[in-house]
Amino acid sequence: MKQLERLKTAMLQQLLANQRFPKVRFNDFKDSWKDYRLGEVFDEFSVKSKRENEYKLLSSTTSGMESRSGRVSGHSNIGYKVIDNGDIVLSPQNLWLGNINLNNMGKGIVSPSYHTFKIVNANPIFVNFQLKTEKMLFEYKMVSVQGASVVRRNLDMDAFKKIVIKIPNEKEQIKIASLFSSISNIINNHQNKLTQLSTLKKYLLQKMFI
Structure with a gap:
């Protein structure tokens, strides 16, 4: 999960590096921001x-x-x-x-x-x-x-x-928003699973030592 968070941060920094022509972007788009x-x-x-x-x-x-x-x-x-x-x-x-x-x-x-x-x-x-x-x-x-x-x-x-x-133009905005939304959803799903596992672990430990 930490690797995904670092990837997301790095990609955002590359895309939003205050440049009119980002170094990293989808191939479909060439217009300046x-x-x-x-x-x-x-x-x-x-x-x-x-x-x-x-x-x-x-x-x-x-x-x-x-x-x-x-x-x-x-x-x-x-x-x-x-x-x-x-x-x-x-x-x-x-x-x-x-x-x-x-x-x-x-x-x-x-x-x-x-x-x-x-x-x-x-x-x-x-x-x-x-x-x-x-x-x-x-x-x-x-x-x-x-x-x-x-x-x-x-x-x-x-x-x-x-x-x-x-x-950027509207189409590029939508594509970027979709990409980072997908990454955020994956991170959130992993976090939810970790939370559930932690809760299960506490429950089992309580049952074991009653």
């Missing part, structure tokens, strides 16, 4: 919930989107932001740590402190694979100002929207 500012790709929106627990409560973390079901915040969630599959969610305080995600957990609500976006002019899955590369984490850090704590930084949204990414 074009520069887009994030402000041209991310269309910010804010739709607020109108009822308590109108949709499931979600949270964006550096590890991905998570369900907050069962957690008690002690506050009403009326007025939380409504998101759907394919929407981008980011934490302005923790973006520099990689807290930016493509929602894949269906319709839900997130804290109003998050910024939420629709992807335009690009394939959402293709864009998603660029969001946490080393280059992008460096860019996020450059547009985030030290806040009240070491961990939290304040995002300069205007500067964030000026970050440049390179995007």
